[in-house]
Structures are given as structure tokens and as C-alpha cells.
Amino acid sequence: MSTSTQQSSAGPDTSASSPNPLGGHEKQAPWVPWAVFGAAAVLALGIGLLTSWNIVLFVIYTVVLGTLGTYVLSRVTEGPRKAVDRLVTCLVISAFGIAMVPLVSLVYEVVRRGAERFDGEFFTASLQGIIGPGGGAYHALMGTLIITLLTTLISVPIGLMTAIYLVEYGSGRLKRSITFLVDVMTGIPSIVAGLFAYALFVLIFGPGVRLGIMGAVALSVLMIPVIVRSAEEVLKLVPNELREAAYALGVPKWRTILKVVIPTAIAGLATGVTLAIARVIGETAPLLITVGITNALNFNPFDGRMATLPVYAYYQLTQPGVPPENAIDRAWTAALVLIMLVMGLNVVARLISRLFAPKTSR
Amino acid sequence: MAKRIDVSDLDIYYGNFKAVEGVNLSIEPRSITALIGPSGCGKSTFLRSLNRMHEVIPGARVEGKVVIEGQDLYGSDVDPVDVRRQIGMVFQRPNPFPTMSIYDNVAAGLRLNAKKTSKSDMDGLVERSLKGANLWNEVKDRLNRPGSGLSGGQQQRLCIARAIAVQPEVLLMDEPCSALDPISTLAVEDLMMELKEQFTIVIVTHNMQQAARVSETTGFFNLNGVGQPGRLIEYNPTEKIFSNPDEKATEDYISGRFG
Amino acid sequence: MTSTTSAPPAQQPKSRPGDRIFAGSAKGAGILILVILAGVALFLISESVPALTASADEISGDGGLASYIGPLVFGTLLSAVIALLVATPLAVAIALFITFYAPRKLAAGLGYVVDLLAAIPSIVYGFWGIFWLAPRLVPFYRWLEENLGFLPFFAGPVSSTGRTMLTIGLVLAVMILPIVSAISREVFSQVPTLHTEAALALGATRWEMIKIAVIPYGKSGVIGGSMLGLGRALGETMAVAIILSGSAAGITWALISSANPQTIAANIALQFPESTGLAVNTLIASGLALFVITLLVNMLARWVVNRRADFSGAN
Numbered sequence: 001m002s003t004s005t006q007q008s009s010a011g012p013d014t015s016a017s018s019p020n021p022l023g024g025h026e027k028q029a030p031w032v033p034w035a036v037f038g039a040a041a042v043l044a045l046g047i048g049l050l051t052s053w054n055i056v057l058f059v060i061y062t063v064v065l066g067t068l069g070t071y072v073l074s075r076v077t078e079g080p081r082k083a084v085d086r087l088v089t090c091l092v093i094s095a096f097g098i099a100m101v102p103l104v105s106l107v108y109e110v111v112r113r114g115a116e117r118f119d120g121e122f123f124t125a126s127l128q129g130i131i132g133p134g135g136g137a138y139h140a141l142m143g144t145l146i147i148t149l150l151t152t153l154i155s156v157p158i159g160l161m162t163a164i165y166l167v168e169y170g171s172g173r174l175k176r177s178i179t180f181l182v183d184v185m186t187g188i189p190s191i192v193a194g195l196f197a198y199a200l201f202v203l204i205f206g207p208g209v210r211l212g213i214m215g216a217v218a219l220s221v222l223m224i225p226v227i228v229r230s231a232e233e234v235l236k237l238v239p240n241e242l243r244e245a246a247y248a249l250g251v252p253k254w255r256t257i258l259k260v261v262i263p264t265a266i267a268g269l270a271t272g273v274t275l276a277i278a279r280v281i282g283e284t285a286p287l288l289i290t291v292g293i294t295n296a297l298n299f300n301p302f303d304g305r306m307a308t309l310p311v312y313a314y315y316q317l318t319q320p321g322v323p324p325e326n327a328i329d330r331a332w333t334a335a336l337v338l339i340m341l342v343m344g345l346n347v348v349a350r351l352i353s354r355l356f357a358p359k360t361s362r
Numbered sequence: 363m364a365k366r367i368d369v370s371d372l373d374i375y376y377g378n379f380k381a382v383e384g385v386n387l388s389i390e391p392r393s394i395t396a397l398i399g400p401s402g403c404g405k406s407t408f409l410r411s412l413n414r415m416h417e418v419i420p421g422a423r424v425e426g427k428v429v430i431e432g433q434d435l436y437g438s439d440v441d442p443v444d445v446r447r448q449i450g451m452v453f454q455r456p457n458p459f460p461t462m463s464i465y466d467n468v469a470a471g472l473r474l475n476a477k478k479t480s481k482s483d484m485d486g487l488v489e490r491s492l493k494g495a496n497l498w499n500e501v502k503d504r505l506n507r508p509g510s511g512l513s514g515g516q517q518q519r520l521c522i523a524r525a526i527a528v529q530p531e532v533l534l535m536d537e538p539c540s541a542l543d544p545i546s547t548l549a550v551e552d553l554m555m556e557l558k559e560q561f562t563i564v565i566v567t568h569n570m571q572q573a574a575r576v577s578e579t580t581g582f583f584n585l586n587g588v589g590q591p592g593r594l595i596e597y598n599p600t601e602k603i604f605s606n607p608d609e610k611a612t613e614d615y616i617s618g619r620f621g
Numbered sequence: 622m623t624s625t626t627s628a629p630p631a632q633q634p635k636s637r638p639g640d641r642i643f644a645g646s647a648k649g650a651g652i653l654i655l656v657i658l659a660g661v662a663l664f665l666i667s668e669s670v671p672a673l674t675a676s677a678d679e680i681s682g683d684g685g686l687a688s689y690i691g692p693l694v695f696g697t698l699l700s701a702v703i704a705l706l707v708a709t710p711l712a713v714a715i716a717l718f719i720t721f722y723a724p725r726k727l728a729a730g731l732g733y734v735v736d737l738l739a740a741i742p743s744i745v746y747g748f749w750g751i752f753w754l755a756p757r758l759v760p761f762y763r764w765l766e767e768n769l770g771f772l773p774f775f776a777g778p779v780s781s782t783g784r785t786m787l788t789i790g791l792v793l794a795v796m797i798l799p800i801v802s803a804i805s806r807e808v809f810s811q812v813p814t815l816h817t818e819a820a821l822a823l824g825a826t827r828w829e830m831i832k833i834a835v836i837p838y839g840k841s842g843v844i845g846g847s848m849l850g851l852g853r854a855l856g857e858t859m860a861v862a863i864i865l866s867g868s869a870a871g872i873t874w875a876l877i878s879s880a881n882p883q884t885i886a887a888n889i890a891l892q893f894p895e896s897t898g899l900a901v902n903t904l905i906a907s908g909l910a911l912f913v914i915t916l917l918v919n920m921l922a923r924w925v926v927n928r929r930a931d932f933s934g935a936n
Contacts, residue, residue: 017925056757085826092722095714096731099802102795103738106749161650170651171420178651180923181658187849187919188661188912189856191886195908199664216773221657228654241457245521247418249471249528250447252877254643259474263461282742285858285886289893310744316861317748335745342740445636 009173029077040066063094068075083341107339114336117329127295127307133326137334138313139297143212144341146301147283147291147308150216151223156273158220159227166228167235185225193221194286201290212301215308218286220304223276230272234265267356271349278345284310284339309334309341363530364391364562365431367412372426373591374404374411376419381407383564385426387581393561394554394572396600398584400615401456402590405566408583409534411563413449414442430532448473454537456517457526458509465505467520468492471528487527495523496553515546522553526561533557535565539572551576570616574604582612661912669906671899680903686807690907695872696786696882697911700861703790703856703876708798709847715798716805717831732806737800747863751794755783755864762787773874780879784866787876789884792860795852804846804926808839841925848922852915853864861887 044061048054067090075083125136162182166175197218201209238261246256262269292305293315313334320327367389374382382404389395397405407489410416412437428435435445458467468488472479479487488505492498497519501512509520518538527535535554539547554563554576567573573580580603585592596609607613622882677685719731762783765775816834825833865881875881883891889904 007911011647081826081829084590085828088828088831089722092714092718095711096735097717097724097737098711099715099735099795099798100751102754103734105747106741109749109753158650158653161647161867165647165651168438169647174648174651176653181654183923184916184919185654187852187856187915187922189858189886189915191856191858191889192661192665192908192912193917195668195889195905196661199668199905202668203664207901221661224654224657239457240658241455242459244415244418244453245457245459245524246470247443248413248415248446248451248453249474249524250443250445251471251474252443252637252640254640255474255476260459260461262461264741266461274812278740284742284744285862285890288859290599290889292655292894310742311861313744313748314863318864327713332748333740335748338742339745342742343737346740355879423632 028074032073033066036069036073037066038061040069050248057317063090063097066090067094090197093295094095110332110336110339114214115333115334117333118336122330122333126296130295131321132323134270135326135330137307137309137312137330139294140307140309140334142297142299143291143306144281144309146299147215147219147287147306148277150213150301152273152277152336153278154216154220154225155227155276158173159224159276160231160269162224162228163231163235164257166232168261169255182225182228185221186229188221190222190283191285191289194218194289196221197286197290210290210305211303212291212298214290215287215306216301218290219280219283222286226279227272230275231265234268234272235261237268238264267352270356274345274349274352278342278349281345282342283309284314287297287311288314299353309322309338312339329341364560366391366561367532368427368429369412370427370429372408372411372424372428374407374416374424375422377421378384379404380591382411382583383593387593387594387597388564389564390579391562392560393579394558394577395581396566396577397564397566397577397581397583398568398573399592399595400585400616401568402588402592403583403585405581405583406536409564409566410451412532412534413451415451417442417517418583420488440463447471447528447530448529448530449534450528451523451534451536452518452525452538455541457584457619458517458520460508460510462509462510464492464501464505464509464520467509468523468527471525475528485526491523491527492520494526494557495519496549496556497523515549515564517544518542518550521552522550522557526557530561532562535563537568539564540568545571547572547584561582570604574600579606582607582609582615584611584615630660633715649928653665653897663904665909666913669902669909672902672906675766675899675902679899681900684904686903689903690885690910692871692882693885693888693907696867696887697855697884697914697936699874699882700786700789700793700865700884703787704797704808705847705851706792707791707794708801708850709843711794712798712801712847712850713805713843715802717835718811719802720806720809720836721827721831732803735802736799739803740861743857744859744863746792746796746860750788750854750860750864751784752830755785755788757783757786758788758791759783765877774876776875777878781865782866784864785877785879786865786881789865789881790876792864793854793857796857796858796860798851800853801843801846801850804849805839805843808846809835812838841928845926846920848925852919852922855918856886856911856916857884858886858890861893862890867891 031335041062043065043303044058047061067087070090071083078086099114103291121134122138123141125134126139127135127137128139138350159246162178166179170178170213197214198209201211201214201215205211242264243256243262246260247253251259287308288311291311293311294305294307298306313331316327316331316334320331366465368376369385369387372382373386378585385408391398397409399405407416412428412435413424416422416424424436430448434440438601458464459470462470465488466473468491469479469484472484472487488590489502492501497516500516501520509517512520518541521526522533522538539550554565558561563575565573577600580600581597582603583592584595596612598608598618602608603612604616607616623869628813641873672680675686680686680689715735719735723731759779759781762775762779762785766777766779769775770777780831812835816838817830820830820834865883865887866879867881867887868879872882873880885907889908892900893904
């Protein structure tokens with residue numbers, strides 16, 4: 001790297017101060033920016049000690065001073081073009097750093113506060129008859145599992161068949177409009193999906209109805225487009241040669257799809273379904289208005305209110321009762337369990353796609 | 363099992379585009395017929411119309427007649443799926459089913475059609491087909507390994523075994539050796555010579571030496587220009603085509619003056 | 622080329638029952654999607670009719686439906702626009718960092734880390750926002766009021782809890798960051814190497830290469846992506862419901878005071894469980910307004926993104 005400094009003086013009559021043809025003066029050694037930031041950190045430490053010590057301000061001062069220092073130094077030694085380039089480099093790295101702040105602080109906070117009640121009772125007891133300490137979220141956990149399972153049972157067949165239609169059969173205007181509306185459907189706010197399910201069931205059961213199945217219907221509105229999208233992508237990846245090979249054996253189209261296309265794409269389909277489940281399992285708003293909450297066990301999604309983990313967390317936080325600490329602790333643990341469920345499903349999805357990746361590579 | 367094919371006044375269309383025009387020919391049973399010609403002249407399209415595979419592409423259709431032993435392939439009561447069971451096809455690139463083992467690949471034709479077959483019958487069929495494709499000795503110890511683990515030439519012979527396992531009457535081959543190395547090509551050519559004892563074979567090839575080596579009869583396809591339909595220029599015994607063709611265009615093509 | 626338009630009748634392929642049933646149910650599933658979407662609109666309309674036709678004094682608050690929904694629409698748009706203004710530059714910078722600055726080996730992992738932000742349930746963002754972020758923003762808000770208080774945005778009195786419109790904007794910005802940056806990343810990675818290498822071969826620095834080759838190519842994709850983010854922010858419910866200390870503040874531009882307009886989605890979540898009768902219909906009517914707004918934004922966003930896809934597919 002440092003050998004390139006020779007270039008600028010290679011010409012016959014370039015003095016040390018004149019710019020080389022590319023506009024730079026001399027190239028900085030790679031350690032220079034680090035040194036600048038080190039100096040900025042020392043300076044920030046000094047400011048911090050003189051005024052009031054604050055870790056956040058320290059980091060901000062360091063980044064701002066370091067960026068400014070790098071820019072100024074580069075402008076003096078390398079010229080304005082290089083200096084702007086270095087400034088942008090500092091900015092994009094800072095942007096990534098800024099994005100990490102919420103992620104790290106959120107995970108840290110949820111783990112720290114959620115660990116308080118992350119115990120056996122939380123997973124085995126319901127809230128029935130609980131005032132004050134103790135109690136758990138067994139009923140909410142089961143409710144979430146039941147409703148998510150129902151949602152999956154509704155969404156996967158519809159989503160998969162729609163994807164099959166789009167990839168294998170569809171053509172013309174119907175295909176285009178379905179593709180477009182699936183895109184639009186991905187953007188439906190979750191609360192609107194909840195209102196839809198409510199309005200639908202009100203027509204059948206009258207106002208004020210709350211059922212587990214309503215929640216599953218609402219979540220399906222959110223889940224179906226996700227499944228269609230991912231399944232469509234995966235089915236498109238199945239080579240056409242395999243379909244032709246099956247047709248040439250005299251296999252009807254529907255058996256070709258069922259026995260050749262889907263088995264070839266199964267890993268990708270499973271990954272997509274897992275991610276879709278992860279997407280809806282933490283949904284709160286639609287369940288809040290369709291399923292409600294209860295303190296008791298209810299495993300029947302066709303009979304009355306059910307507890308679900310996100311709604312449970314919401315009510316424990318917003319209506320903790322007296323004294324509030326016990327319920328708020330339970331809320332954080334519920335949030336922790338939710339995050340673990342979602343992250344776990346994401347990891348499972350990645351494992352599926354890695355372990356069962358199609359061995360088609362030829 | 364081998365049957366004779368008579369094609370008369372066949373036009374093939376993709377939508378409103380006429381890809382092939384006015385083909386008339388008769389293919390003898392138990393023989394190898396080669397179709398040669400420059401790229402895009404419609405020889406593959408014609409081959410695919412012989413088992414109605416071209417219908418997979420939306421908008422494709424034909425006018426004219428294809429008759430196999432008196433049965434019109436395009437009769438109104440004929441199901442293309444049934445046609446394909448009688449007329450097998452091997453493709454340019456080997457395409458074994460990646461999710462299936464070698465054994466299952468050979469058995470696929472029957473399994474996918476939900477034909478009830480006993481385990482011992484199936485074992486026998488798989489062995490016969492693999493032997494028929496000169497592959498048995500190479501794979502008999504690893505029938506349960508995935509078919510995609512084989513070499514390119516072995517995969518192509520596996521695809522041939524898969525095609526003959528459903529006991530078709532005709533075997534169509536669409537440039538079966540173009541993705542293979544010379545040694546695998548030789549193995550497939552040897553196999554074709556053996557298979558013609560039982561099947562009517564039609565092969566599309568870009569390789570004129572291959573046509574000269576394996577076929578009894580050769581058809582030369584050509585087209586007058588881009589956007590024009592392809593035509594069958596000459597259809598004669600291979601020996602005649604390669605030594606003393608009737609048409610000037612055939613001679614020009616074979617002597618390498620174009621194409 | 623004679624009579625090429627009429628297909629001969631002999632070629633209508635005879636279809637087998639299996640094929641017919643399977644193709645039919647696939648098509649049925651596709652049509653079901655249309656039906657569901659139409660159903661969403663239809664049921665929302667039918668359930669909001671009582672609120673739409675009710676006289677003004679029956680609606681909660683005074684002044685009828687329009688003055689009930691108006692401030693909610695304002696709050697929804699305001700919070701989403703703040704989120705968009707904060708998130709877009711940040712997301713573009715992150716996408717640039719991952720695509721062009723980060724070491725090749727790390728890039729995929731870093732992208733996955735940013736995507737993790739999208740995996741966190743919105744209610745957890747609510748927890749984080751109210752307990753972690755909001756209190757930490759209060760000193761900053763005080764500083765804003767002292768120094769920039771003459772602007773209507775930063776007019777006092779400052780909220781002592783930090784549960785303000787600006788906080789919501791920041792939380793929503795974090796929530797839509799992954800979607801905007803994912804789409805930006807996708808667009809940037811599609812910039813033809815030919816263009817970037819041509820720029821570098823002319824002696825451009827990395828930033829100049831981005832300015833010359835990447836930004837012009839990716840602009841419409843970034844716009845579409847941020848509008849998808851806007852759609853997401855408009856409909857976000859739980860985080861807002863938990864964090865925002867909303868009140869009947871009406872339409873106000875003050876972002877850091879304790880009087881904030883509520884958003885449509887959060888208002889539904891907060892009011893619905895306790896509502897009966899006409900109040901439910903009123904809430905559903907506000908939901909209908911939200912549905913229409915997000916529908917328009919998303920359709921526009923898809924149109925922008927797809928138009929770009931057509932364009933890039935052509936070369």
C-alpha cells in the first residue's frame with residue numbers, strides 16, 4: 001500500500017506539493033485513522049472528566065471528534081476528494097453502529113429483566129387465582145401455540161396452492177392481479193387484519209364475540225402473503241428440466257407437481273413456512289381485539305377468550321394491579337420467551353435451509 | 363414393441379409464429395433416425411412434437427398428422443399423457459430427479475404414475491433397465507445413493523434407463539451427448555446401437571459424425587432465414603446424405619460451408 | 622402463414638380428473654386471495670356504516686366522526702413521517718456499508734444482524750421504548766427545548782416521561798430500518814459491476830463511485846423501499862399503544878410535549894377491548910381509514926419498485 005506514495009513523484013517535474021493526476025497528494029498509512037480516533041477518545045475522556053461523566057456523551061464526542069479529525073487531516077494531507085471519501089466512510093460505519101444500539105440494548109434489557117421470573121412456575125402455572133407474586137404464563141403459551149398452529153393449518157395450504165397456481169398454471173391478467181394483490185396484502189396493518197376477523201365473526205355470532213379461531217383467521221391474513229411470496233420464489237428455482245423429465249415419462253402435471261416439484265423444493269418451502277410462523281407468532285394487535293385475554297386455561301379455540309403470550313405480556317405491563325412489580329416481571333419474562341421463540345424459529349429456518357439444501361448442484 | 367411413425371404435412375406453431383412447416387416423413391421401426399441441421403431450424407421442435415412435449419410451452423400447437431402404427435397422436439380423444447407413456451424422451455442435459463436415489467429414478471416412471479408393482483417385480487424391472495442402459499455394473503452396489511452423485515455420462519445413461527423402464531415403443535433423444543465428454547458419448551452411442559434392436563430411436567444431433575456413425579436414415583432441416591419456418595430439406599439413407607445428397611443445401615451444410 | 626389464428630379443434634387436450642381438480646384448487650386458492658382482500662374491505666365498510674351514518678353527537682367526543690378521526694390520521698401520518706425521515710438516510714448508509722465497505726466475509730453476517738431487528742415482535746419494542754429509550758431521551762428533549770424551543774416542534778413543556786411523538790418516531794424508525802435497508806441492499810447489489818468498475822477505472826474514490834454509479838441506479842429502489850417502510854410505520858400498533866402517552870391533544874406539531882395526538886392503530890388497540898355498541902363501529906371506521914391510507918401507500922410503493930424491476934430486467 002505505502003509503495004503507491006512513490007507514484008506522485010514519478011513524473012519528471014512534479015514537486016512535492018503538486019497533486020498527482022488522480023487528485024490525491026499522498027496516501028495515508030492505514031493506521032492513521034485509528035490513531036486519529038484514539039486521540040479523539042482521549043480528548044473526549046478529557047471533556048467528560050472536566051464536565052460530567054457520561055458514557056453516551058463520551059462515545060458521541062469520540063465519534064464526532066474522530067470523524068472531524070480524520071476529515072481535516074485527510075484534507076490537509078490528501079486533498080478534498082480523499083477527505084470526502086474518508087468522511088463518508090466514517091459516516092456509514094457510524095450508521096451501522098447506531099443501528100446496533102437499539103438491538104443490543106433491547107436484547108440486553110429484555111434478558112436482564114426477563115430472567116427475573118424465568119423459572120419453572122412461569123411455564124407450568126396459569127394466572128388463575130393469582131394476586132401478587134407467583135403465577136405463570138402456561139395458559140398463554142398454550143394459547144399462542146394453539147392459535148399459531150391453527151393459523152399455519154389455514155395459511156399453508158392456501159398460500160402453497162396460490163404459489164403453485166402462480167408458478168405452474170397462472171397466466172395473463174389473473175396471475176398479474178393476484179401477484180399484485182399478494183404484494184398489497186403484505187402491507188395490511190396487523191390491526192386491520194384483526195378488525196377484519198372481528199367484522200367477519202360479528203356477522204355470524206353477533207357483537208362482542210371473542211374466539212381463538214378468530215385470532216387464527218386474523219393472523220392468516222398476515223401469514224398467507226408471506227407464504228405465497230417465499231413459496232413462489234422457491235418453486236421458481238426448481239429446474240424446468242425436472243418437470244419435462246416427468247412429463248416425458250407420461251406423468252400427469254398434477255402428479256409431477258406433487259411428486260417431483262414439491263419434493264425438490266421442500267427445504268425452501270419449510271424455511272419459508274418457519275419464517276412465516278416467526279413473523280406471526282409475536283403479533284399482538286390482532287389477537288388483542290379478536291381473542292382477548294383470560295387468566296384461566298382454555299384449550300378450545302372455538303369457545304370463548306384465550307390467553308396468548310403477546311397479549312398476556314401487554315396486559316401484565318399495562319394493567320399490573322397492586323403491587324405492580326410482580327405483574328411487570330411476568331410481562332418481561334413473557335417478552336423474553338417471545339423473543340426466544342422468534343429467534344429460535346429464525347435459527348431453525350436457517351438450519352433447515354442449510355442442512356436440507358437441494359443437492360441439485362451439477 | 364418398436365413401432366413405425368408416419369408424419370404428413372406437419373406444421374408446428376408457437377402462438378402465431380410458425381416454427382416448422384410441411385414435414386413429411388416415415389420413420390422405420392427398429393432403426394435409428396438422425397435429424398441434423400443448423401441451430402434454430404426446428405429439429406428439436408419437430409422431435410418434441412412426436413410425443414407432444416412441445417405442448418408444455420403455452421401457445422404451442424400443430425397442424426397435420428403424426429401417425430404411430432395407425433394411431434393418430436393428435437386425435438381428439440388422445441391424451442398427451444398417454445402418448446408420452448408410449449414415446450419416451452431423453453434430454454440434452456442429464457436430468458435425474460435430485461431427490462431420488464438411483465433405484466427410485468429408474469422406478470420413477472411407474473411410481474409417479476401410481477402403478478401398483480410388487481417389490482420383486484420392481485427390482486427386476488430396475489435391474490433390466492439399468493442393464494439395458496449399460497449402467498448396472500457401475501451402480502449395482504449403490505442403488506440407494508442419489509442419482510445426482512453420478513458422473514455426467516452415467517447420469518445420462520440413468521436417464522435412458524429411466525426412459526426405457528416404462529417400456530415405450532419409441533425413444534426420442536434430443537442431443538443426448540452434447541453435454542458429455544467423448545468417452546461418455548461413445549458409451550451412449552454404443553448403447554443406442556443396442557437399443558435399436560428393441561426401440562424405434564429418433565435422435566437430434568449437432569454432431570454430423572455422430573449422425574453418420576449411428577443412424578440408418580438422416581433428415582436434414584434448414585430454414586431460409588430468421589423468422590422463417592424450418593423445413594425438412596432432405597430425408598434419405600444416411601449413407602446417401604453423407605456421400606451424394608440430392609440437395610445442394612445438404613451438401614453445403616455437410617461439407618461445412620455454413621451452419 | 623395462412624389461418625394461423627384459429628387453433629384446430631382436435632387439439633383441445635383431454636384433461637384428466639386429477640389434473641382438473643388440482644389445477645382448479647390451485648386457481649381457487651389464488652382467487653381466494655382476491656376474495657379475502659375484497660372481504661377485508663367489504664366487512665370493514667359494512668361494520669363502519671353505523672358510525673358513518675350516526676349523527677355527530679352520538680360519536681365519542683364532539684364534532685362527529687371527522688373530528689374524531691382527523692387528529693388520529695394526523696398523529697398516524699406525523700409519527701410515520703418522522704420515522705421515515707430518520708430511518709431512510711440511516712438505512713441507506715447501512716446498506717452502503719454492508720454492500721461496499723464491510724469486508725466480504727462479514728457482509729452476509731452483518732446483513733443478518735440488521736435483519737434481526739425485523740424479527741423482534743413489536744410489543745417488545747414497546748417494552749424497550751417505554752422503559753429504556755424514553756427516560757434516556759428526556760435530558761435530550763430538555764436541551765432541545767432550551768436551545769430550539771422557538772421552533773413549534775420543540776415547544777414546551779417537555780414531557781417528564783419521554784413518551785412523546787418524537788420518541789415514537791424514533792422507535793418506528795428502528796422498526797422500519799431493516800425493511801428499508803434490506804431493499805436498498807438488494808438494489809445496490811444489483812448495480813452492474815461494469816458501472817462500478819468503470820467509475821473506479823476513471824480514478825474515482827469509493828464515495829465518488831457510489832455517487833456516480835450506485836445512487837442513480839438505486840434511487841427509485843430506495844424510494845420504493847422507504848415507502849414500504851412508511852406503510853409499515855403507518856400500521857404499527859403495539860409499540861405506539863404502549864409508549865405514546867396520547868391524549869385528546871388534537872392537531873399539534875409539538876413533538877416533545879406530554880400532549881400528543883394518538884395514532885389510528887394504537888387508538889384501536891387501546892379502546893377496542895373496552896368498547897361496545899357504536900364505539901366499536903367508530904373504531905372500525907377509523908380502521909377503514911387506516912386500511913385505505915396504507916393501501917394507497919403500498920400500491921404506490923409497489924408500483925415504484927416494480928417499475929424499476931421492469932426497467933432493470935430490460936438490460
